[in-house]
Amino acid sequence: MSVGGATMDERVPRDFETLRATILDRRASLPKRIAQIAAYALDNPDDIAFGTAASIAASAGVQPSTLIRFAQQLGFDGFTSLQQVFRERLRERNSSYDERLAALRAKAEEGRGHRAIFDGFVAAASTSLGDISRSLNDAHFEEAVALLAKAETIYVLAKRRSYPVASYIAYALGKLKIRNQLVESAAGLNAEMIGFATPRDAVIAISFSPYAPATIEETRSIAEQGVPIVAITDSSFSPLAQFAKVWFEVAEADFGGFRSISATMALAMALTVAVGEKRREAGRRRKG
Amino acid sequence: MSVGGATMDERVPRDFETLRATILDRRASLPKRIAQIAAYALDNPDDIAFGTAASIAASAGVQPSTLIRFAQQLGFDGFTSLQQVFRERLRERNSSYDERLAALRAKAEEGRGHRAIFDGFVAAASTSLGDISRSLNDAHFEEAVALLAKAETIYVLAKRRSYPVASYIAYALGKLKIRNQLVESAAGLNAEMIGFATPRDAVIAISFSPYAPATIEETRSIAEQGVPIVAITDSSFSPLAQFAKVWFEVAEADFGGFRSISATMALAMALTVAVGEKRREAGRRRKG
DNA sequence: GTCAATATGAAATATTAATTCCAATCTACA
DNA sequence: TGTAGATTGGAATTAATATTTCATATTGAC
Numbered sequence: 116m117s118v119g120g121a122t123m124d125e126r127v128p129r130d131f132e133t134l135r136a137t138i139l140d141r142r143a144s145l146p147k148r149i150a151q152i153a154a155y156a157l158d159n160p161d162d163i164a165f166g167t168a169a170s171i172a173a174s175a176g177v178q179p180s181t182l183i184r185f186a187q188q189l190g191f192d193g194f195t196s197l198q199q200v201f202r203e204r205l206r207e208r209n210s211s212y213d214e215r216l217a218a219l220r221a222k223a224e225e226g227r228g229h230r231a232i233f234d235g236f237v238a239a240a241s242t243s244l245g246d247i248s249r250s251l252n253d254a255h256f257e258e259a260v261a262l263l264a265k266a267e268t269i270y271v272l273a274k275r276r277s278y279p280v281a282s283y284i285a286y287a288l289g290k291l292k293i294r295n296q297l298v299e300s301a302a303g304l305n306a307e308m309i310g311f312a313t314p315r316d317a318v319i320a321i322s323f324s325p326y327a328p329a330t331i332e333e334t335r336s337i338a339e340q341g342v343p344i345v346a347i348t349d350s351s352f353s354p355l356a357q358f359a360k361v362w363f364e365v366a367e368a369d370f371g372g373f374r375s376i377s378a379t380m381a382l383a384m385a386l387t388v389a390v391g392e393k394r395r396e397a398g399r400r401r402k403g
Numbered sequence: 404m405s406v407g408g409a410t411m412d413e414r415v416p417r418d419f420e421t422l423r424a425t426i427l428d429r430r431a432s433l434p435k436r437i438a439q440i441a442a443y444a445l446d447n448p449d450d451i452a453f454g455t456a457a458s459i460a461a462s463a464g465v466q467p468s469t470l471i472r473f474a475q476q477l478g479f480d481g482f483t484s485l486q487q488v489f490r491e492r493l494r495e496r497n498s499s500y501d502e503r504l505a506a507l508r509a510k511a512e513e514g515r516g517h518r519a520i521f522d523g524f525v526a527a528a529s530t531s532l533g534d535i536s537r538s539l540n541d542a543h544f545e546e547a548v549a550l551l552a553k554a555e556t557i558y559v560l561a562k563r564r565s566y567p568v569a570s571y572i573a574y575a576l577g578k579l580k581i582r583n584q585l586v587e588s589a590a591g592l593n594a595e596m597i598g599f600a601t602p603r604d605a606v607i608a609i610s611f612s613p614y615a616p617a618t619i620e621e622t623r624s625i626a627e628q629g630v631p632i633v634a635i636t637d638s639s640f641s642p643l644a645q646f647a648k649v650w651f652e653v654a655e656a657d658f659g660g661f662r663s664i665s666a667t668m669a670l671a672m673a674l675t676v677a678v679g680e681k682r683r684e685a686g687r688r689r690k691g
Numbered sequence: 692g693t694c695a696a697t698a699t700g701a702a703a704t705a706t707t708a709a710t711t712c713c714a715a716t717c718t719a720c721a
Numbered sequence: 722t723g724t725a726g727a728t729t730g731g732a733a734t735t736a737a738t739a740t741t742t743c744a745t746a747t748t749g750a751c
Contacts, residue, residue, distance in 0.1 A: 135639075138639075139639050142639070142640065146727080146728060146729085147728085147729090148728075148729065148730095149728090150640070153640075154638060154639070154640040157638070157639050157640075158638055158639075158654075161494055165490050165494065167707085167708060167709085168708065168709055168710085169707095169708070169709085177729090177730095178729070178730050178731070179708090179709075179710085179731095180710080180711080180712095180729080180730075180731080181728090181729070181730085182709095183709075183710060183711090184728090184729090193709070193710070194708095194709065194710085195708095195709070195710095195737095202453050205493055206449050206453070229544060229545055229548050229673075229677040229680065229681070230539075230541050230544060230545075232673050232676050232677045232680065233536075233539060233544060233669070233670070233673035233677070234536070235673075236669045236670075236672045236673045236676075237532050237535070237536045237669050237673075240528070240532055240665055240668070240669050241529060241532055244525050244528055244529055244532075244665075247525070248521075248522065248525045251518075251521060253518045256517060256518060256521060257517055257518075260517050275574060276571075276574060278570055278571075278574065279567035279568065279570045279571040279574070279668075280567065282566055282567045282570055283564075283566075283567040283664070286563060286564060286566065286567070287661065370676075371676055373575065373672055373676055375669075375672075376571070376668060377528055377532075377665045377668060377669070380528070380664060380665060380668065381521070381524045381525050381528050381663075381665070382521070384524045384661055384663075385517075385520050385521035385523075385524045385525075388520050388524075388658075388659055388661055389517040389520045389521070392517065392520065393517070434697080434698055434699090435698085435699090436698075436699065436700095437698090455737080455738060455739085456738065456739055456740085457737090457738070457739085465699090465700095466699070466700055466701070467738090467739075467740085468699080468700075468701085468739095468740075468741080468742095469698090469699070469700085470739095471739075471740060471741090472698090472699090481739070481740070482738095482739065482740085483707095483738095483739070483740095
């Protein structure tokens, strides 16, 4: 018997990587539903490993029979043998997170080559996340959230290396429908923009050593207008700290002279979402 | 009804660690065959997760019914629900094996309050970093670095959620004195900007589901000009993949509907610095 | 050593899940 | 627009797997 023109003695992928490559190779020529389950399989390999044909099919939005056809097109004789590959993949992962991290660090130090650079950044990011999760002060966090949640407009202030964080905050606040203003300097109108801020607003200012003079200057100026400031910075001696109502000290590990920004990002996301949450709570309370 | 003197309303272990403790606690009082399967279970947890009652019983040298009695003595209503605990463990450990991380996640789930949000984002970031460090393909990485290193100008293309990553890449490339152009649309001149790119340049395009149509369109257009593209995206079926010479699939964990971008950031930083490194090497070779 | 209680093995049964089949629906091409 | 071939959905069928049952064996108390 032949399936889809392919004889049964063709090579059946035995390991996950081969299987993955095979799927990607054929994806253009797959029919719609088969492609749908193919995409689901590669995006949710764990679900394939643990689920039943029926449950997987339902999650992927197809019929169980489609799942079996998919397996057969790949040369397996049914869903069950396809599933074996996904299970095998899970069994092979056995090293602990700490061991992996240690290995990464070792590789990054000893090893040349570009993979080592990647490993170095992953290790730096992991370290920074570990540090911040230990050191973050709950009370400060609550205070910052409270302060930002009651602001009419949240101004977000950052330059250079911190700017990506600021742009992410602005994006996330926007998605949460919280009024905000990213202070960036394309037209040199920052001073005017800042001039609009009132004590009923609030500021998130982010700056790391060497502190961008413009950020400091703008923060000072907005502080003098009585606008409360939440600062994210990297030292208690940071010039931002003196202007801020609440400030966070984030120690980012570096690799090859480039500092991670993962911890800052995580803090920024958490602040943003927590502010959204707090506003929802407040909204409910007013209505109820 | 009571089983082995234990009432049914007693606490059934839901996670592997509790289960393990329970087994060790009772092992002295277990009958011979039950003890045998108990020992087997703790020694070969992966087999329990994936096997069938019959296959596990055979490996452990007992009858299937013994396996079920074992499960029932622990308070489960059958082998199937006992197996869930072993599967859950594998799933957890797969995304992150680390106990600290597991603890974080537990806190983030159980606990309300804003600290839980922060813990959730840290956990999501750590998970994503673990995933990418396992899944990144060295050859792809080298290829991307080579491709970008020989570009005259590197165009960086991203919108919305991916924009912070792009802005970071642009900043870092600038610090490394590598000519680059961030394609952003303040003045709606993206098409013109893209028009300047030639096959001697290169592009880093970043987009995640739901893919910003503008990013896709611009990527297509620049690909048609013969400019080689390195894509960072989240699924093998991403529309970006078809235009790219090299592409990376980054699976970011999410928390509360907001996806992490830590893994993407780490990859972006590594790519950038590796390109800088490669250029330095090439420069030395030309001089020496 | 005998009895009662408990534990075990093996087969029967019930349950669940995989697979197949067929009719309905699309799609490509004339 | 009509038609053959491919694709799909959904129910029917078959296979597998978990669970129950019951007869037998083992253990421990008296």
